[in-house]
Amino acid sequence: MEAQTITYQCPNCNAALEFDSELGKFRCYYCESTFSEAEIGGIFKENENFDLSSGSEPQLDDAQKQTEEFTGQSALYSCPNCGAGVICDSLAASTRCHFCHTPVILTGRLSGEYKPDLIIPFKTTKQTAESVFQKYLDGKFLLPRGFRQEVKINELSALYVPYWLKSGLTDASFSATGKKIRTWSSGNTTYTNTKLYRVEREAEFAFIRVPCDGSKRIDDSLMESIEPFDYTGIKPFSMSYLSGCAAEKYDVTKEQAAGRIDQRVREAAEEELRKTAVYDSFEGAVTTVTYRQQQYVYALLPVWFFNYNYKGKDYSFAMNGQTGTMFGELPVSPVKAFFLGAGIFVGLMLLVWVLLAGGCLGGVFFG
DSSP states (O other), X not given: OEEOEEOOBOTTTOOBEEEETTTTEEEETTTOOEEOHHHHHHHTHHHHTOOGGGSSSOOOOHHHHHHHHHSSOEEEEEOTTTOOEEEEETTEEEEEOTTTOOEEEETTTTSGGGSOSEEOOOOSOHHHHHHHHHHHHTTOTTSOTTHHHHSOGGGOEEEEEEEEEXXXXXXXXXXXXXXXXXXXXXXXXXXXXXXXXXXXXXXXXXXXXXXXXXXXXXXXXXXXHTOOOOGGGOEEOOGGGGTTSEEEOOOSOXXXXXHHHHHHHHHHHHHHHHHTSOOSEEEEEEEEEEEEEEEEEEEEEEEEEEEEEETTEEXXXXXXXXXXXXXXXXXXXXXXXXXXXXXXXXXXXHHHHHHHHHXXXXXXXXX
């Protein structure tokens, strides 16, 4: 069954509109017209209010819905510009036509429970992301020879990643045995005095929008490495921001995300409570967090992705599409790594030999 799509077209020339992160406006790259968020919202109001129950979306039986929404099988859409078939997996919420490259938003993918509450638009361009990645490669001596030439940096893609953001109010407590250690010497004897204290700390903490990505296909550690996002740039969700970018709907529920978020809240609370207790070390530390209030919101956050395969192994690079913070994994040349290790070993051996030789010569001279 073929589902429907929508696209945002320029009112002046009917070409596809895309969000320009540098201008902060929607731009037609054909006639160079630009439109503000308010103008787009007024012109394409029907797109923002698209509802599956309106009858414009084909009705699916239960088996078809399960296949469409919850399996990894592909779905077929028609490009509203050229009519070509657009094939994507069931988690994609927006994409591009493979033939005319028109931005296509897939209706129904972000409706109902899958409709986000908030979105942070992209602020960095593809050119910026490419430049950042090239600089990231600079000075990496262990990169394999020819790696720069083989990697297709132009395959960087803009993706809105689904996130759960949790806010709330907690009561946190921290208990441990604190140690204060004093060491001194008298003559040839060293003394150590250790005092033990029972440490109890309690505090009330408010936390705002602690994130956890809602995609099973994306490594959580990779996403956490490009945090934080600047929430002053967050906006109510509008499908118009998806034009020209890829987007996914979540496949990690807020209940599943709660475990990771609660862990981060507990670690942050413990860190703050520890700061109030000045001891040399702690033993048997226990931190508990009880929620008074908690609230989840579903948001799409901007990330530049570059996934590449080198010599049969997959590597990933990600850059925060708002702040420019980046993180990535790079291949290492075994030959260069061997020679570097060998060089360090030889250098250390020479240093030890020089020190030993100097000590022996000094002994002979002063003897």
